[in-house]
Amino acid sequence: MRKRIFAAACAILLPVCASGDDEKIRILTEIRNQLDEANRKLDRINDKISVLSSRSVGFSPAQPAVLPPLPVKEFDKITLSENPVPEEVAEYIKKIGQVPWTIRADPRKDPQVEKYAKIGPGYLGVILPLLKSPEYARHLKYALPRLVGKSDKEFVLRNLSRYPELAPSVMIHGWFPEAKNQLIAILKNTRDFSEFQEAIPVMAATPETRAALVEVFRFNPYADYLFMRIESFPDVDHEKLAREVWEKMSSTRRTLLMLFAARNGVKEALSELVSRAAATPEYVSAAGNRNVSLSQFVNQLLGQKTNIRETAAWYSRNSDWLVFDKQKRQYVLSVAEH
Secondary structure, eight states: OOHHHHHHHHHHGGGGGGHHHHHHHHHHHHHHHHHHHHHHHHHHHHHHHHHHHHHHHHHOOOOOOOOOOOOHHHHHHHHSSOOOOOHHHHHHHHHHHSOOOOOOGGGGSHHHHHHHHHTOOSSHHHHHHHHHHHHHHHHHHHHHHGGGGGGGGGHHHHHTTOGGGGGHHHHHHTHHHHHHHHEEEEEEEOOGGGGGTTTTHHHTSSSSHHHHHHHHHHHHHHHHHHHHHHOOOTOOOOHHHHHHHHHHHHOOHHHHHHHHHHTTTTTTHHHHHHHHHSOOOOEETTEEHOOOOOOHHHHHTTOSOOOOHHHHHHHHHHHHGGETTTTTTEEEETTTTT
């Protein structure tokens, strides 16, 4: 589109050469202003397209299967006897894992999960080692809480560090007090927090466990998705924590940690966020929302409603006079603004 705009401008410019200098300047200035306005409109259109595309990605119907559809007849033939021995359970799991499955956004809804759940408690010694194989783990881990019984408590607590997939079962059965220290140690080193969705709200319930979560957030950069929950803790010095997190960051900045830092007074983080958002569309997941535009976060921080390039230009002009308002979690122009 911009090529067409500039091509049209060049066609207009050719007859200008025959005019006087003053007239040239007037016409060129007018053309430049029109081009600037056209490009601003184009930026706004591109922003809207990016947002709509993001929404489409986040909420579109399931994509066509990459693998063949589930062979229902063959799948239904996979059965388990009423009181199977461990060897039968292992063979049953392997047969289910070998069945081609359709790739879905949420594998918890796949029929393999229900099939695995029929095994029932009493076979963790067979099941847990198979969780290390991707062809079984994709569905088996979602059936796991239904494969853990109350009599498995000691076994689960003894193996939790080795098999963090057991964390949901720990929470469901109310074993968190005994498993707390293990969970915290795991959280400090994990790169995948998906197994701990049930544990996080429980850990946020008391000052002691909130302090542990803050320590996890401070220590593990992959805990960045917790940033809004950490912001909700009343007994945390968020500005101090934001400064610590920012100074610990490597040269490769994680966007959510940058957001946390910027939302809690680290102005250097704000500068990088503005630059990043203006350079290329980026979408993040936070507070249960999928594909939130980084530009939207930047505009919230600056109290702006313009497209990101206009916001970035405004920031460039005013950054020296911006101060952090802790109550609003925004950067506002100081009284001494120019």
